Amino acid sequence: xxxxxxxxxxxxxxxxxxxxxxxxxxxxxxxxxxxTVVCGGLGGVMEAACRGAKSAGGxxxxxxxxxxxxxxxxxxxxxxxxxxGQARNLIVVRTGQAVVAVHGxxxxxxxxxxxxxxxxxxxxxxxxxxxxxxxxVNAIQRAATPEEAAEMAIALAWREAAG
Amino acid sequence: xxxxxxxxxxxxxxxxxxxxxxxxxxxxxxxxxxxTVVCGGLGGVMEAACRGAKSAGGxxxxxxxxxxxxxxxxxxxxxxxxxxGQARNLIVVRTGQAVVAVHGxxxxxxxxxxxxxxxxxxxxxxxxxxxxxxxxVNAIQRAATPEEAAEMAIALAWREAAG
Amino acid sequence: xxxxxxxxxxxxxxxxxxxxxxxxxxxxxxxxxxxTVVCGGLGGVMEAACRGAKSAGGxxxxxxxxxxxxxxxxxxxxxxxxxxGQARNLIVVRTGQAVVAVHGxxxxxxxxxxxxxxxxxxxxxxxxxxxxxxxxVNAIQRAATPEEAAEMAIALAWREAAG
Amino acid sequence: xxxxxxxxxxxxxxxxxxxxxxxxxxxxxxxxxxxTVVCGGLGGVMEAACRGAKSAGGxxxxxxxxxxxxxxxxxxxxxxxxxxGQARNLIVVRTGQAVVAVHGxxxxxxxxxxxxxxxxxxxxxxxxxxxxxxxxVNAIQRAATPEEAAEMAIALAWREAAG
Numbered sequence: 001x002x003x004x005x006x007x008x009x010x011x012x013x014x015x016x017x018x019x020x021x022x023x024x025x026x027x028x029x030x031x032x033x034x035x036t037v038v039c040g041g042l043g044g045v046m047e048a049a050c051r052g053a054k055s056a057g058g059x060x061x062x063x064x065x066x067x068x069x070x071x072x073x074x075x076x077x078x079x080x081x082x083x084x085g086q087a088r089n090l091i092v093v094r095t096g097q098a099v100v101a102v103h104g105x106x107x108x109x110x111x112x113x114x115x116x117x118x119x120x121x122x123x124x125x126x127x128x129x130x131x132x133x134x135x136x137v138n139a140i141q142r143a144a145t146p147e148e149a150a151e152m153a154i155a156l157a158w159r160e161a162a163g
Numbered sequence: 164x165x166x167x168x169x170x171x172x173x174x175x176x177x178x179x180x181x182x183x184x185x186x187x188x189x190x191x192x193x194x195x196x197x198x199t200v201v202c203g204g205l206g207g208v209m210e211a212a213c214r215g216a217k218s219a220g221g222x223x224x225x226x227x228x229x230x231x232x233x234x235x236x237x238x239x240x241x242x243x244x245x246x247x248g249q250a251r252n253l254i255v256v257r258t259g260q261a262v263v264a265v266h267g268x269x270x271x272x273x274x275x276x277x278x279x280x281x282x283x284x285x286x287x288x289x290x291x292x293x294x295x296x297x298x299x300v301n302a303i304q305r306a307a308t309p310e311e312a313a314e315m316a317i318a319l320a321w322r323e324a325a326g
Numbered sequence: 327x328x329x330x331x332x333x334x335x336x337x338x339x340x341x342x343x344x345x346x347x348x349x350x351x352x353x354x355x356x357x358x359x360x361x362t363v364v365c366g367g368l369g370g371v372m373e374a375a376c377r378g379a380k381s382a383g384g385x386x387x388x389x390x391x392x393x394x395x396x397x398x399x400x401x402x403x404x405x406x407x408x409x410x411g412q413a414r415n416l417i418v419v420r421t422g423q424a425v426v427a428v429h430g431x432x433x434x435x436x437x438x439x440x441x442x443x444x445x446x447x448x449x450x451x452x453x454x455x456x457x458x459x460x461x462x463v464n465a466i467q468r469a470a471t472p473e474e475a476a477e478m479a480i481a482l483a484w485r486e487a488a489g
Numbered sequence: 490x491x492x493x494x495x496x497x498x499x500x501x502x503x504x505x506x507x508x509x510x511x512x513x514x515x516x517x518x519x520x521x522x523x524x525t526v527v528c529g530g531l532g533g534v535m536e537a538a539c540r541g542a543k544s545a546g547g548x549x550x551x552x553x554x555x556x557x558x559x560x561x562x563x564x565x566x567x568x569x570x571x572x573x574g575q576a577r578n579l580i581v582v583r584t585g586q587a588v589v590a591v592h593g594x595x596x597x598x599x600x601x602x603x604x605x606x607x608x609x610x611x612x613x614x615x616x617x618x619x620x621x622x623x624x625x626v627n628a629i630q631r632a633a634t635p636e637e638a639a640e641m642a643i644a645l646a647w648r649e650a651a652g
Contacts, residue, residue, distance in 0.1 A: 067583065084576075085253075095569050106302075112276075126296055230444070241387060241404060246416060247413075247416075412606065413576045436599050452622055454620070458592075
């Protein structure tokens with residue numbers, strides 16, 4: 001199989017400059033390692049991750065919620081037009097062989113949940129923490145830096161692909 | 164509008180007897196108050212909630228992930244056949260005017276996240292707790308008993324409908 | 327299983343008075359026979375079919391494409407909120423145990439195609455005719471009147487349910 | 490915008506050698522013209538179109554119905570994992586800027602219908618013919634050869650993109 005590894009990057013559609021810098025570093029590190037980036041195709045963390053990937057010569061896929069391919073950010077190579085709104089979140093995480101969550105709000109939480117339900121590795125950078133009454137649930141692998149998040153995701157995806 | 168209030172009940176497809184008893188009480192209390200129950204249509208918490216609703220003469224809708232209407236539990240009045248797998252989770256919560264989460268695992272977490280993203284009220288009974296680094300996120304209204312959970316959901320749904 | 331038979335009625339969201347009268351008669355005849363009507367929940371043929379069903383004391387389900395339950399026509403008892411746009415067409419036909427197509431345009435054609443792909447009986451009233459190069463494809467059962475269309479759909483659905 | 494034109498190729502998942510040869514020529518001609526091919530990612534016409542595109546150095550996207558990326562045919566560069574069954578048909582046609590239908594059965598008919606509903610150009614090669622009672626509906630542009638089908642689709646897609 002000569003297909004490139006595909007890693008999903010999820011996060012908010014609007015974000016501050018510091019978060020964008022983190023997402024850009026995630027995308028760049030993934031592309032430097034030869035991985036394709038898949039995301040929701042819009043702005044904020046999605047756009048920053050795509051910009052980072054393109055800066056390193058990588059390939060990017062944007063799974064769009066709406067019906068207009070022109071809603072994709074300018075760093076998306078392959079706009080996938082779903083017209084299914086938030087249901088496209090499931091496609092983003094399933095298309096990835098691992099998921100990197102960069103901060104994020106409820107949409108990102110839904111992506112983390114769908115990924116964990118599907119048994120996909122999830123690496124978190126400043127993102128949600130999960131617990132049940134009286135019990136911390138450590139299902140998200142925590143990374144300290146964007147570069148570490150990207151590298152962990154690639155390592156976990158290879159382990160899954162091999163296993 | 165003479166439509167009945169519709170409340171979503173979400174939780175695991177397999178559960179122990181204590182959790183089933185809670186879900187059944189949620190469904191019964193909702194039906195006693197005149198609300199229709201919508202759920203994912205399968206077993207565990209979904210089946211118990213439907214059984215409770217039917218015991219009080221209520222109406223139940225089951226949004227099925229697969230293609231076979233016969234996968235619905237025997238207490239579903241209206242089996243909705245989606246064939247869209249976990250994407251049906253979004254339909255369950257959107258069809259409700261409020262959501263009651265009874266314990267639950269990652270599928271339930273995805274439903275909580277989609278409901279919060281959509282701005283729907285979410286009432287939790289022994290379910291997930293959310294935080295971000297250094298910050299507890301109190302977006303889920305906590306109930307102490309199944310009856311309280313059902314009553315809170317109805318009150319919150321009416322407030323939304325009025326607002 | 328005490329669930330009522332569910333029959334899908336599909337057709338255009340805007341229609342002339344003659345077509346609406348046909349759709350209303352389909353809905354009324356289905357309800358008189360005890361069947362629940364499922365449709366796309368909006369106007370035109372969908373609204374007329376629901377109005378007919380309610381005039382005979384029946385039950386109606388509307389599978390909505392958007393996110394707002396208030397987009398349902400006033401004769402929908404159970405608004406199912408998908409937010410998935412045209413993808414809800416698949417849910418409409420799969421939820422039915424047979425499909426009645428009343429005239430219709432491309433959306434209706436998609437519903438006919440999905441129903442035939444799923445092996446569901448399709449009854450047509452003034453609707454699409456299908457052929458491949460040099461070969462008429464008679465997969466749609468043609469009815470001459472709305473009453474006949476409803477009765478054929480019920481008979482075909484019972485045959486499937488029994489088989 | 491430097492994104493390549495994306496053209497959808499739709500057709501049956503199982504086909505005879507003559508149909509496969511046509512689909513392969515469609516894919517090859519599209520790739521020779523610089524277009525990316527999107528399809529449903531499985532066998533038959535989908536696999537032949539991807540094989541043709543790869544033989545000319547093109548890029549291919551496969552929108553998969555299931556949950557397993559390994560269900561993609563070996564000529565898919567970008568497997569998009571939807572887990573939404575036939576609902577992925579809508580994504581295939583919407584991701585294309587024009588659609589080429591190669592023969593095909595009911596799944597293909599649903600894709601033609603969704604494309605026409607969305608206002609996308611559809612070019613047909615030995616595929617469905619549509620009519621309504623007493624009226625032929627010439628919404629599908631007919632091509633005589635695979636090469637002509639590919640060229641027509643590209644020309645129509647450019648016209649849309651320009652308009």
